[in-house]
Amino acid sequence: MLDVSELLRPEPAFATKPVVQFRDYTVDPNDRIKERVRKLYHEMHTKMTVDFVKERRASWLKFDKFKATMMDAIRKMSEFLDESDPDVDVPNIMHGFQTAEGIRKEHPDKGWFQLAGLIHDVGKILHLYGEPQWSTTGDTFPVGCDWAPSVVYRETSFQDNPDAKHPVYSTKYGMYKPRCGLENVTMSWGHDEYMYQVLRHNKTTLPDEALYMIRFHSFYPWHSGGDYMHLCNDKDLKMLPWVLEFNKYDLYTKTDDDLPDVEALTPYYQKLIDQYIPGVLEW
Ligand SMILES: O[C@H]1[C@H](O)[C@@H](O)[C@H](O)[C@@H](O)[C@H]1O
Ligand SMILES: [Fe+2]
Ligand SMILES: [Fe+2]
Numbered sequence: 001m002l003d004v005s006e007l008l009r010p011e012p013a014f015a016t017k018p019v020v021q022f023r024d025y026t027v028d029p030n031d032r033i034k035e036r037v038r039k040l041y042h043e044m045h046t047k048m049t050v051d052f053v054k055e056r057r058a059s060w061l062k063f064d065k066f067k068a069t070m071m072d073a074i075r076k077m078s079e080f081l082d083e084s085d086p087d088v089d090v091p092n093i094m095h096g097f098q099t100a101e102g103i104r105k106e107h108p109d110k111g112w113f114q115l116a117g118l119i120h121d122v123g124k125i126l127h128l129y130g131e132p133q134w135s136t137t138g139d140t141f142p143v144g145c146d147w148a149p150s151v152v153y154r155e156t157s158f159q160d161n162p163d164a165k166h167p168v169y170s171t172k173y174g175m176y177k178p179r180c181g182l183e184n185v186t187m188s189w190g191h192d193e194y195m196y197q198v199l200r201h202n203k204t205t206l207p208d209e210a211l212y213m214i215r216f217h218s219f220y221p222w223h224s225g226g227d228y229m230h231l232c233n234d235k236d237l238k239m240l241p242w243v244l245e246f247n248k249y250d251l252y253t254k255t256d257d258d259l260p261d262v263e264a265l266t267p268y269y270q271k272l273i274d275q276y277i278p279g280v281l282e283w
Contacts, residue, residue, distance in 0.1 A: 042157045044188070046158070048134075060194055070273045071273060073119075077125070095253075113246075144185075145169060148221050151225075172230070181232065192218045213243055223244055
């Protein structure tokens, strides 16, 4: 018999555990990691307003905070543990290399894709320079319009967000026009948008597909939830398959057990950095 679920989203052979065990956001007060995750999103969903995002963008998008090469920034991720992630309990540097190596195995010819895998979460360096975890990590969603049903903890964690009472922001389209395109949508502030903007500011030669994956990889309510399609234009729909291809490696290579040998892999990825985003960058 044909199993339709396999047609919809085939389970990748490389997944480090059964796919249903990833992204488990059920609530369990006795589970240390589940409580860590729930509390982080509660704070995010309470405080992530249009005004907050405007203010953070105005500050971070000056790129006057520090200077570092991409490899230095990657190495900094060994000091960072993502508290929003139910599937990872080791420093984030491991996850970057796991993602990149997963991509490299199946797309050996696409250096740009592998590099996108390595750097996609490096925007979390925000936290090492003062940004709280709740506005650095976690899934993203548009601000300035109603929160869609597939946002995690949608029913229980937005009650105290001031935008819930706003006459425009609380409506389906909010401050947006139908099919305005995601590039014209203001996303919740976090590591995706920051990394995308850092790459552009520093004139990366990575292709559009890579930039798009990086910018929207945490937008699960869209790429996996199927929500917010009313804000998408043709470009977004054309890019969606790339975001989903990226997501396979981002999510299913996560494991705390089989950790990559960062030193041994560094020379290979340094070459890709030299090709696509060389030198000292402004952050
Ligand atoms: O907890 C994770 C983590 O913060 C990831 O980096 C982000 O991309 C995911 O969307 C989120 O669920
Ligand atoms: Fe991420
Ligand atoms: Fe990631």
